[in-house]
Amino acid sequence: MVAIFEIYRPSSLDDAVEFLHKHAPDARPLAGGTELLILIRDKRIRPPKYLVDLSPLRKDLSYVKLENGLVKIGALTTVWELSESFLHRDPRYAGFKDVWHKFGTMHLRFVATIGGNIATATDFSDYIVLLLAYGANVKLRSVDGERVVPLEELIADRRQLAARPDELIVEVAFPEPPPRSSSSFEKFDRRQILIAGIANGCSYLHLDEGGKIADVRISFDMVKGKRIPGRVKPVEDFLRGKVFTEELVTRAAEEVLPSVMEKYTDWWTTAEYRLEMSKVALKRTLLIAKKRIEGGAL
Numbered sequence: 001m002v003a004i005f006e007i008y009r010p011s012s013l014d015d016a017v018e019f020l021h022k023h024a025p026d027a028r029p030l031a032g033g034t035e036l037l038i039l040i041r042d043k044r045i046r047p048p049k050y051l052v053d054l055s056p057l058r059k060d061l062s063y064v065k066l067e068n069g070l071v072k073i074g075a076l077t078t079v080w081e082l083s084e085s086f087l088h089r090d091p092r093y094a095g096f097k098d099v100w101h102k103f104g105t106m107h108l109r110f111v112a113t114i115g116g117n118i119a120t121a122t123d124f125s126d127y128i129v130l131l132l133a134y135g136a137n138v139k140l141r142s143v144d145g146e147r148v149v150p151l152e153e154l155i156a157d158r159r160q161l162a163a164r165p166d167e168l169i170v171e172v173a174f175p176e177p178p179p180r181s182s183s184s185f186e187k188f189d190r191r192q193i194l195i196a197g198i199a200n201g202c203s204y205l206h207l208d209e210g211g212k213i214a215d216v217r218i219s220f221d222m223v224k225g226k227r228i229p230g231r232v233k234p235v236e237d238f239l240r241g242k243v244f245t246e247e248l249v250t251r252a253a254e255e256v257l258p259s260v261m262e263k264y265t266d267w268w269t270t271a272e273y274r275l276e277m278s279k280v281a282l283k284r285t286l287l288i289a290k291k292r293i294e295g296g297a298l
Contacts, residue, residue, distance in 0.1 A: 005050060006049065008053065009055070017141055023049065026050060069175060077113060095182075095184055115170075121157070122158055129200055138151050185200070203216065220261065235252050
């Protein structure tokens with residue numbers, strides 16, 4: 001049986017949140033639809049009575065800007081639009097370009113949005129992994145106003161946000177990185193396109209003038225106890241304040257990471273292999289981020 005639902009096209013952001021409030025939990029927002037429509041088609045989620053088509057709001061929610069020391073990304077900004085912004089030209093944001101090269105197909109890049117990628121709340125969400133490494137916050141809008149939630153608190157469980165059904169993701173923001181900082185994202189799979197990912201990870205690194213690790217944030221597709229993206233803070237604590245060396249990175253990957261990483265075995269590969277590739281991702285992303293800081297190139 002084909003799922004039947006009504007499409008509502010709001011005239012404004014206020015109209016959208018009022019409709020969601022009135023019809024929650026039987027209404028769901030629709031951005032690019034690259035994930036939601038497939039989940040409905042495959043009966044992996046209960047079809048809503050209403051889909052709120054957010055495309056009329058693109059003029060308000062599609063942007064990338066630097067404002068008051070914060071990088072702000074509108075929820076309806078597409079992956080393609082991210083690639084056309086300063087996030088793909090400044091070495092401090094190099095991880096964004098890495099994600100671009102691993103993200104779906106060209107068609108998906110024109111349609112998929114940053115807000116939709118977050119709303120999927122799965123270990124396959126590359127931008128959640130990336131934005132966790134940048135310490136991002138998410139702005140939610142409802143009839144009660146706006147509130148800002150750290151991304152790591154918003155992702156409550158697989159396909160589950162710590163948000164009310166009438167709250168709409170409207171913006172993602174994170175502090176502008178300082179000089180001598182950069183990032184790197186890595187994703188492994190057997191395929192070259194439409195990569196789901198055996199393992200992925202991201203490292204954000206800030207080095208002082210003496211080569212000491214002033215700050216570091218590291219995230220993966222999943223951490224111990226949860227099959228959702230998260231940061232590996234014991235690894236960050238182990239690295240922070242120390243002089244960056246390859247030996248230090250190897251110790252972090254081989255000695256500390258396994259204590260905070262828990263993988264799973266499925267038809268695709270084993271938990272042991274996923275852990276080994278996560279170690280590789282940690283070492284590789286940290287070394288590449290350091291090289292980018294020293295060379296100033298993407």
